[in-house]
Amino acid sequence: MDVTATLPAPAFLSRERIVAPSNFNxxxxxxxxxxxxxxxxxxxxxxxxxxxxxxxxxxxxxxACPRDMGFLxxxxxxxxxxxxxxxxxxxxxxxxxxxxxxxxxxxxxxxxxxxxxxxxxxxxxxxxxxxxxxxxxxxxxxxxxxxxxxxxxxxxxxxxxxxxxxxxxxxxxxxxxxxxxxxxxxxxxxxxxxxxxxxxxxxxxxxxxxxxxxxxxxxxxxxxxxxxxxxxxxxxxAEGWKPAGWTPPDPATQNGFITTRHVHLDVAWKTRQFWLVWGVLCLNVTAGIGILGMASPLLQEVFGGRLIGIEAGFSELTPAQKGQIAAVAAGFTGLLSLFNIGGRFFWASLSDRIGRKATYFAFFLLGMALYASVPLAARAGALALFVGIFCVILSMYGGGFATVPAYLADMFGTRMVGAIHGRLLTAWSTAGVLGPVLVNYIREYQLDHGVARQDVYSITMYILAGLLALGALCNWLVTPVAEKHHMTEPEAAAEKRIADDTHQHFVADVAxxxxxxxxxxxxxxxxxxxxxxxxxxxxxxxxxxxxxxx
Structure with a gap:
């Protein structure tokens, strides 16, 4: 009989009940x-x-609702x-x-x-x-x-x-x-x-x-x-567990970025490093999420009838033709989602080899070049190049999300990285408003001032490249967390007790x-x-x- 089945729900769900045994994979x-x-x-x-x-x-x-009907x-x-x-x-x-x-x-x-x-x-x-x-x-x-x-x-x-x-x-x-x-x-x-x-x-x-x-x-x-x-x-x-045969890296060889100590949540979010990484994530996501939300109309308005082999702008197409290019644009959106997924695994895994800071520099520097190239690819009518550029951009958008938890763990330790990551995700909330608003309102402003539909995104791409330049600056300013911010051994032990870790057992045989x-x-x-x-x-x-x- 499974003993946990007879436990009340809070006990069954508690942290101490899910400590893995020594033979857990x-x-x-x-x-x-x-x-x-x-x-x-x-x-x-x-x-x-x-x-x-x-x-x-x-x-x-x-x-449609009556024109004079109020919001409520x-x-x-x-x-x-x-x-x-x-x-x-x-x-x-x-x-x-x-x-x-x-x-x-x-x-x-x-x-x-x-x-x-x-x-x-x-x-x-x-x-x-x-x-x-x-x-x-x-x-x-x-x-x-x-x-x-x-x-x-x-x-x-x-x-x-x-x-x-x-x-x-x-x-x-x-x-x-x-x-x-x-x-x-x-x-x-x-x-x-x-x-x-x-x-x-x-x-x-x-x-x-x-x-x-x-x-x-x-x-x-x-x-x-x-x-x-x-x-x-x-x-x-269990407390003290580590993979068999693995030796933690010497902090001296990591330029101080991978710490073996821990920083408390209440201290971490007040440090300069936290807000610099907040800016890094916010600027990377702002650039990517604005494009992700407008991917379908962007492709349709830039290439128009060329998506179905017709030399005609978007406004010149019939409703049936617009339906055809909408189906093509759906494929573009799906392809971006695929690269969004793959980028999360590829870039995060690469960061284990080249470091988190170098990975984010790749996002920003490569991203700047790619965003600035979008108008050129559009004017040349190079559909494959245009699609390829955005696929790489979206891979880095996803990669930014997947790499940042490891970036935080390197700097603040693993004890409270989930909570620190939670605070950092307010950068996503901010970017979720800024990105779509920036892209949508610039587009509408351009249309209102007579800019052709196929050209309304050019200035937006240059602005997004500028945001990535600011992100690169924030990333450059990130330094190791000062020793004074780390928890002392008694503080770490006290936090461990609060987290119910005192009941955890050590793995008897890591092998x-x-x-x-x-x-x-x-x-x-x-x-x-x-x-x-x-x-x-x-x-x-x-x-x-x-x-x-x-």
Whole structure:
């Protein structure tokens, strides 16, 4: 009989109950993190619902609200449809609450452990989808904002940071690779969720429903199973554990960047280094997220009819032709998602070899050159070059997310890196507002002043290159954390007791883990559970991407 089954929920979910035994295979932890990230990553794909929801009342065509109807009246009206601009606020709410919840509850997560945080994340994200389903069924937009935007956004924050410190502790020898494995799931969530949602909506659509609320309910159920499986699969290493045969690097050979000490959360966020890395992440994300949100219209407006072999600008195309190039642009968006995912693993793994600071210099310097090259590629009509540039840019956008937890662990230690990372994610919240606003408003300003559609993004690319130059400056100014900021041995011991680590046992024989066969049947099964849906998403994405080059 499993003793844990008779324990009350708080004890079963507590940190001390998930300390791994000596024969535990650490390769079981990344699939648990991926299971959660692949679900909450659907936040990136929520735009698949905008068009159906914009005609939820009219079904075939949107029914516009009266011009004199006020804002509050519109969000509770049941007789007219929502505007896409109103629905788009969900995207902003996602990332504002992701960053703020990660900052507020990051310290709690370190004490409570990843399992409890993962369960709360599943309840918030899936519960938010059910509230949104109610909002769609009753046509109350405020319920959607509250359900998925606010409550779901909190679930995003907790789910996003829950595996970070855990994986860094399991893979001290490959910090970048470990966080890259988990965080790449967040980029892949939309690649699976968007086509799944499209299939479900088409299946549930009737003459009286666009099928969205039913889709929300089904996806909430599927996601809850995967997220709970991931949360219950989390384990933390015993105090003092390290991989067999691994020797921690000598700090003297790392220019002081990889510390063997720890900095407390309350001290870390007040240091100059924290705010410089905050600026590094914010500027890298601002440049990338603005493009990610406008990828489809950007390609259509720049290349117009050339996407389907017609020498005509976007404004000269017929509705049917615009539909054709929209399908091509969907392939472009999917391809960017694929590079967003791959970049998270590639760049984070590379950072283990060349260092985090050098990796971010690559992001900024290469990014500046690529953004500045976009107008030239557009004017030359070089579609393959244009697409290739943005694929590399989006790989670095994803790579920035995956590399930053290891950057923080190098400077502030691993004890509270999850909480510190949570505070740092407010940079994402800020960038989630700045990036789209910057790109969208510059575009509209240019159009209002008579600039041709194919040229409206040129000045934007130069501005984004300038932001990356500021990011490079912030990265250059990052230095090792001063000795005075590190916790003393008594302070570290006290913090360990607060985190319930006093009950953890030491691994009796580290060699037992080192000698274990890495690819056991449990590991194979765990990875198959996450890779089968991910492979399906990649296959669908590649099929759409082929439209770009047919």
């Amino acid at each position: 650490r390769w079981l932890v990344p699939p648990a993190a991926l299971a959660i990230h692949l679900c909450i990553g659907m936040a990136y794909g929520f735009s698949v619902f905008w068009l159906p929801l914009s005609r939820a009342v009219g079904i075939t065509e949107p029914i 009246a519109e969000i509770v009206a049941t007789g007219c449809d929502w505007k896409i601009s109103q629905l788009g606020w969900m995207y902003t709410l996602f990332f504002v609450f992701l960053g703020s919840s990660a900052a507020i509850w990051g310290g709690w997560l370190e004490r409570a452990g990843p399992r409890k945080a993962g369960v709360v994340s599943a309840l918030c994200w899936c519960g938010g989808l059910l509230i949104s389903a109610l909002g769609v069924a009753t046509h109350q937009l405020w319920l959607m904002w509250l359900g998925s935007g606010v409550i779901g956004g909190i679930g995003l924050g907790l789910g996003y940071i829950s595996p970070v410190s855990t994986l860094i502790k399991w893979f001290p020898d490959r910090r970048g690779m470990a966080t890259g494995m988990a965080i790449m799931g967040f980029g892949g969530g939309a690649m699976i969720g968007a086509p799944l949602a499209d299939m479900l909506m088409r299946s549930f659509a009737t003459p009286h429903s666009v099928g969205v609320w039913e889709t929300f309910v089904v996806m909430a159920a599927i996601y809850f199973v995967f997220m709970m499986g991931g949360a219950l699969g989390y384990r933390v290493p 037992a883990l080192g000698g274990q066969v890495v690819h056991s049947w449990k590991v194979t099964l765990a990875w198959a559970v996450v890779w089968i849906p991910l492979a399906w998403g990649i296959w669908i994405t590649l099929q759409k991407a082929l439209l770009l080059f047919r």
